[in-house]
Amino acid sequence: MIDLLTAPLAYSFMQRGLIAALLVGIVCSVVGVYVVLRGMAFLGDALAHAILPGIAVGYLVNGANRGTLFWWALGTALVSTFSIGAISRATKIREDTAIGIVFAAMLALGVALISTVRNSAVDLSHFLFGNILGVSESDLWRITLFGIVVITVIILFYKELMVITFDPILAATLRLPVRFFDVLLLTLLAIAIVVAIQTVGVALTIAILVTPPATTAFFTHRMHTMMIAATGLAMIAGVVGLYASYYFSIASGSAIVLTSTLIFVLVWIGSRLRRRNV
Template identity: 45%
Template sequence: MDLLQLLTDPISQPIMQRVMIAVLLTGIVSGVVGAYVVTRGMAFLGDALAHTILPGVAISYIISGGNTQAVLAGGIVAGVISAIVISILGRVSQLSEDTAIGIVFAGALALGIGIISSSRAFTTDFTHLFMGNILGVSNEDLWLMIAIGAVVILGTIALYKEFLAVSFDPTLAEALHMPTNRLNIALLVLMALTVVIALQAVGIALVAGMIVIPSATARYFVKRLHHLMIVGAVIGALGGALGIYVSWYLNIAPSAAIVLMLVALFALAFLFAPNRGYVWQSLRHPQRN
C-alpha cells in the first residue's frame, strides 16, 4: 500500500468524509475555547460541564426517541443552564467557584443518572453518550455542529478583548465598567456549547481531554492568548485527524484514538518543544534536572 492510498482509504467513503469534517471542526473549536480553560485553570470546569449536560441529553433523548439533533439541543439547554447556575452560585454565595462547580456537577450528574436508570430506552446509546459516536454523524448532525461551532468562534472573536480583560485582570475590567458577571456567563456558555460539539466526537468521558490537551500542548510553543488559540486549534484538528486514521487502521474506538493522539502530541511537546521542552531544558540546565 503506497502513501497516497494510506491517506485516502479512510476518507474514501462519504460517511468518513463527514466524520473527518466533524472531527476537524471539533478540534478547532476545542482548541480555541480551550485556550481560556487552560490559562484560567478551569480544566475541572470543562469536565464538570460535560457531565452537567447529562439531564438535558437524557430528557431530550426520551422525548424525541433518540433523535440526534434533539439530543444535541437538549445538551445545549442543559449546558447553558448549568453555566448560568455555576456563575450565579459562585457570585452570590460564600462558596468558591470550585465548590459551586462541584455542587452543580454532582447534582446534575445524579439527576442524569436517575433519569437514565428510570428509562429502558437507553441501550447501546448509553455507551455512545459516554464514549462518543462520531461514526454515526449524519448530514443534519454535521450542519448543526457547524452552526454551533460558528457561534462559538464568532462569539470568541467578537468578545476577545473583553474576555481577555476578565480572564487576566478582572480589577481593570471592573474599573472600565465592563459587565464582568455577564462576560463570565458568556464565556461559560461558549464552553458549554463546545462541550456539546465534542460530545458527538468523544463522548462525556473524554470531553475534558479534547478541550484541555490541545491548548496545554500549545503552551509549549506560544505565550500570547491569541497565538494559543490559533496553535491550539491546529493541534486539536491535527490530533482529531490522526485519531481517525489510527481508529481506522487499528480498529479501535475513534474517541479513544483521538484523545490518545492528542496525548501523544502533548508528550512530544513536553519532551522536545524548543526552549520549553524537558529535553531542551535538561541540555541547557543539567544541574536542575
C-alpha cells in the same frame, strides 16, 4: 502511502467524521485556551457530565434522535452554567463549591433518569463515549453553525476577554462588565462541550478542550498564538486519531484523545531537552 491515506475516504461516514473532527478541533481548541489560562478545567468536566439529565429526558421524550438529544443537552448545559453562578452569588460560597454541588446533583439525576430507560446502554452510548463515525450531515450543519457562533463571539470580544483573563483587576478598573463576560465565556464553553460530545463523548470531552491548548503553553504564552497553535494540534490529532481508529479498529473518540495526549508528551519531552541544551 497514497492508498493508506485515500482508502478510508472512500466511505462517506469517514468523510463526515473527518470534517467533524476538524470542526470540533477548531471550536474546542479556541475555547480551551480560556479554559487552560483561567483554570476552568474542573468546570468543563462538570458541565460535560451535567448534560446527562438533558440527554435522558430528550430520549424519554423523542427517542434516540441525535438532533433532539443535542438540543436537550445544550439546554441542560446552559441551565447548569447559570445555576453555578446563581448559587455562588446567592449563598456567597466559593465558585468551585457551587460547581461541585451542581455537578454532583446533575450527574446523579442523569444516572437516575438513564437507569429508567430501557436499552439505554445501547441508545445513549454514542453520547457517553462518542461516535464520530455516526455523524450525519445534519450533525455537521449543527456543528458548523454553533462553531461559527462561538468563533464569531470570541473575535468580537477578543480584547475584553483577554483583559479579563490576564488581569481581572485592570478589567474592573476599566469598568468592563466582568460578570457579563464571565457568563458569556461559560455559555461558549457549554456550547463547545455539547458540540464535542458528539465526537468524543461525555467521558473524553475535557481532554479535547484542555490537552491541545496545554500543549501550546510549552512554547508560547501569547493568547492568539496559543489559539492558532492549539487549533493546528487539535486538527492533527483529529485526523491522525481518526485514521488510527480505522486501521486499528479502536474507538474513534479514544484514538483522537490518545493522539492528542501523545503530542502533548512529545512536546513536553522536546521542551525539556531544549532547556537542557540551552
